[in-house]
Amino acid sequence: MGYLRLLRGRRILLLWVAQTVSVLGDRMYALAVMWLVWETTGSAAWMGLVAVTESVPYVLLGLFGGRLLARCGGLGSLAAVDAARMVAVAVLPVVWATRGPSLPLLLIVAAALGVAGALFDPTMGALVPDMVPADQVQQVTGLMDLMGRIARIAGPAAAGVLLTVVTEVQLYLIDAATFAVSAIALAVLAVLAVLARGTSSPGQKVSVPQGPRRRPRARTLVRARPVTGCMIGLHGGGQLLLGVMLVLPALLAARGGAGAQTYAAAVTATGVGAVAANTVAGHWRRSVVFPSAYCLAWGAYGLVLVATGAAAATWQIVALSAVAGAVGPFAAVGLRTHLGGFERDERAAWMTLDQTALRAAGTVGTLLLPVLAARHPAAGFAACGVGMIVVAVSAWGATVALRRRVVTASPAPVAEPSQP
Numbered sequence: 143m144g145y146l147r148l149l150r151g152r153r154i155l156l157l158w159v160a161q162t163v164s165v166l167g168d169r170m171y172a173l174a175v176m177w178l179v180w181e182t183t184g185s186a187a188w189m190g191l192v193a194v195t196e197s198v199p200y201v202l203l204g205l206f207g208g209r210l211l212a213r214c215g216g217l218g219s220l221a222a223v224d225a226a227r228m229v230a231v232a233v234l235p236v237v238w239a240t241r242g243p244s245l246p247l248l249l250i251v252a253a254a255l256g257v258a259g260a261l262f263d264p265t266m267g268a269l270v271p272d273m274v275p276a277d278q279v280q281q282v283t284g285l286m287d288l289m290g291r292i293a294r295i296a297g298p299a300a301a302g303v304l305l306t307v308v309t310e311v312q313l314y315l316i317d318a319a320t321f322a323v324s325a326i327a328l329a330v331l332a333v334l335a336v337l338a339r340g341t342s343s344p345g346q347k348v349s350v351p352q353g354p355r356r357r358p359r360a361r362t363l364v365r366a367r368p369v370t371g372c373m374i375g376l377h378g379g380g381q382l383l384l385g386v387m388l389v390l391p392a393l394l395a396a397r398g399g400a401g402a403q404t405y406a407a408a409v410t411a412t413g414v415g416a417v418a419a420n421t422v423a424g425h426w427r428r429s430v431v432f433p434s435a436y437c438l439a440w441g442a443y444g445l446v447l448v449a450t451g452a453a454a455a456t457w458q459i460v461a462l463s464a465v466a467g468a469v470g471p472f473a474a475v476g477l478r479t480h481l482g483g484f485e486r487d488e489r490a491a492w493m494t495l496d497q498t499a500l501r502a503a504g505t506v507g508t509l510l511l512p513v514l515a516a517r518h519p520a521a522g523f524a525a526c527g528v529g530m531i532v533v534a535v536s537a538w539g540a541t542v543a544l545r546r547r548v549v550t551a552s553p554a555p556v557a558e559p560s561q562p
Contacts, residue, residue: 144281144425145288153273153331154282160327161266162289164224167320169297170304171231174313175248181310182243190509195249197505199256204498207260208359211494214261215487217269217335221328223262228321230254235311264497268490271482279482284424284475291420291471295413358491369541370492373433373477376537378499380440380473383533385507386447386515386526390459393519397456404456408463415467423471432480437538439473440530447527451520 149155179189203211214223234251237244270286271279304313364371391405428435446466453459481492515522 144278145285145421148274148278148282148285151274153334154285156327157270157273157331158285158289160324161286162293164320164324165290165293166297166300167317169293170301170313171317173298173301174305174310174317175252178310179245179248182245188245192248192252193508194505196252196256196259197501199253200260200501201498201505203257203260204494204501208494211261211264211490214265215268215490217328217332220262220265220269221325221332223258224321224325224328227255227258227262228318228325230258231314231321232318235314238311260497264490264493267478267481267493268486271489272486276483280427280475280479281424283478283482284420284471287424287471287474287478288417288420291413291416295410295417358488360491360495363488363491363495368544369433370480372537372540372544373436373480374492374496374499376437376440376533377473377477377496378503379533379537380443380530381500382503382507383444383447383511383526383530385504385509385511386522388508388512389515389519389522390463392516393450393523394456394459396519397453397459404460408460411460411464412467415464416470419468420471420475423475432476433538433541436473436476436480437534437541439469439476440537441534443469443473444527444530444532444534447523447530449527451523451527 149158175192176189179185179192182188214220230251234247237247267286270282274282301313304316308316390408394404394408443466446462446469450459450462450466453462477496481489481496484492511522511526515526
């Protein structure tokens with residue numbers, strides 16, 4: 143199996159294990175912080191404010207922080223970012239224990255983690271493809287995607303177990319420890335990269351460049367590669383419409399499935415479907431034929447949302463949740479594999495643009511769609527599903543038109559990367 147072959151390499155194994163531990167801690171943190179806010183304030187509005195506070199830095203740095211992002215272009219810089227995240231998370235339980243609950247501090251920590259995440263995520267995504275040969279980019283992309291899928295299931299479960307013996311605030315110390323593990327692993331990888339740089343054979347894709355690099359501007363990227371720009375737009379539009387998933391508890395209640403157990407079953411089914419499909423998305427070459435497979439994945443997602451809204455029983459919703467989860471890896475791995483075919487600086491710029499669009503659209507969807515769909519959740523799911531199908535078909539149509547224009551244009555613009 144391709145994933146196992148990748149994990150035989152010590153650098154990939156170290157990176158994957160460390161990042162899995164870190165992301166697992168993040169998932170525990172996400173559960174703990176929301177419950178802590180609810181327990182302290184009893185206000186859903188405060189919970190939303192904390193979520194938005196963490197998302198805003200992603201958008202602002204994506205729009206205005208190009209120079210700062212370029213300075214975080216190496217593994218050593220990422221180790222420093224994770225060390226800073228460790229300190230930020232560890233401060234909260236200390237203050238909470240000595241001075242009592244502090245919501246302003248919680249917001250400051252959320253904002254700090256947002257800034258650190260905005261620096262870390264696209265840079266890590268851009269560095270990983272350089273750690274393997276070109277023909278293994280799809281597999282390593284799928285492997286890193288699997289990391290997040292596993293954490294989405296195991297994180298809340300682990301938090302639930304730990305909360306039987308520790309408090310929500312103490313759970314932050316565990317998250318801080320996971321950042322420490324990641325920081326140490328990245329520092330080791332940075333040293334190994336320096337050592338490997340002098341020993342790699344010509345053409346071997348093993349060294350990871352360090353230090354600040356200049357990244358292309360978003361406008362330049364989209365003009366040079368409009369097809370990729372359309373797919374980033376599709377990703378953002380799809381993420382906005384997925385905000386309707388927040389009214390899933392209301393839909394379950396309308397179908398007679400009110401209760402935490404039914405909701406937990408739907409969420410678990412989504413995770414199981416995603417993990418099962420990841421092994422296919424990470425290895426099947428046709429799953430990353432770009433942009434057709436990508437548009438098809440989002441169109442399928444829309445069909446699942448429509449079917450979910452039309453479902454008459456809770457078991458049908460749970461089954462459709464598994465199908466929805468199975469669609470996700472095809473979209474995620476397809477886009478990331480495509481971006482992995484670009485040169486590193488351009489790849490980092492695209493991933494930053496994608497992250498900015500994703501966070502901005504996701505924040506808008508999270509704030510608006512639950513309000514609009516709360517009274518009629520079935521209609522909300524159906525409307526968002528139809529909207530997603532329309533967006534996917536429109537994006538596909540736009541790529542067809544753009545490619546026809548490229549064929550007739552002279553001189554030809556920069557070509558999109560070839561598929562594996």
